[in-house]
Amino acid sequence: MTTTAASTSRSAARPSRLQAVLLDMDGTLVDTEDFWWEAESSILADLGHRLDARERKVVVGGPMTRVVDHLLAVTGADLAPEELGGMINDRFAELIGQGVPLRPGAKALLEELTAHEIPTALVTASHRRILDLVLRSIGAHHFHTTVAGDEVSRTKPHPEPYLRAARRLGAEPARCVVIEDAPTGVAAAEAAGCAVLAVPSVAEIQPAPGRVVHASLAHVSLAVLRALV
Incomplete structure (x- = not known):
């Protein structure tokens, strides 16, 4: 009987069009969406504004500018956007x-990508100081480069x-796979011309041309990613 490990190993050894894997952070690799929601809702509660749980699906995936603008609009809090x-x-x-x-399967997937020397990037809407904090849990050695939300225009x-x-990895977007959990990230990846593997965390994501959806990373392997390009 052929094992999954053996099958994956043989697939990984074949020539592939895959040049790089670009991974989102919050909700995709790490289970931080609860932390973000707690931060947002508790700050507004301190200011006397109760957030409806339905707002969570609106703010998931950032970016912070969009989240802040929305929270100010729905609460009427008297704060400057940069202050909130x-x-x-x-x-x-x-x-x-x-x-x-x-998140389930994240550790195994990162270790497989590292073992096969697949160029990888961590791409997040979170700011650099948050990214660096989270990297302590993920492991900075798994990524060839990182892009934070406050480092792009x-x-x-x-x-x-x-x-x-x-571009930093010297890869063609069409030969990159992006792994995302939120609709905003999926939209960014598809606009860049990348293939997408979505693992929804809070908001629902439907399959589409050039996009596959998995319940989690638990059964996502390098062979699965290579098949997408």
Whole structure:
């Protein structure tokens, strides 16, 4: 009988059009969406504004500018956008200070990509200081480059973050696979011309041409990613 491990090993040894794998962070590799929601809702609660749980699907996936604008619009809080954004980031940094849990299958997939020397990038709408904190849990050695939301002029759903990551890795976008959990990230990846593997965390994502959807990363392997390009 052929084992999954043996099959994956043989697939990984074949020539492939896959040049790079670009991975989202929050909700995709690490289970931080609860932390973000707690940071956002608790800050607004401190200011006397109760967030409806339905807003969670709206703010998932960032970017922070869009999240802040929406929260200010629905609550009417008397704060400048940069002030509220700073407060949310500070609260989130406090919450993840002791580490964050990885999503099912994330560790095994990253280890497989590293073992096969597949060029990888971590691409997030979160700011650099948050990315660096989360890297302590994920492992910086798994990534050849990282792109934070405050390092691009236009972040997700604009394609710039994924285009920048592909360029840094010397890869053609069409030969990259992006792994995402949120509609904004999927939109950014598809606008960049990348194939997409979606693992929805909060908001629903439907399959589409050039996009496959998995319930989690638990059964995602290098062979699965190579098949997408």
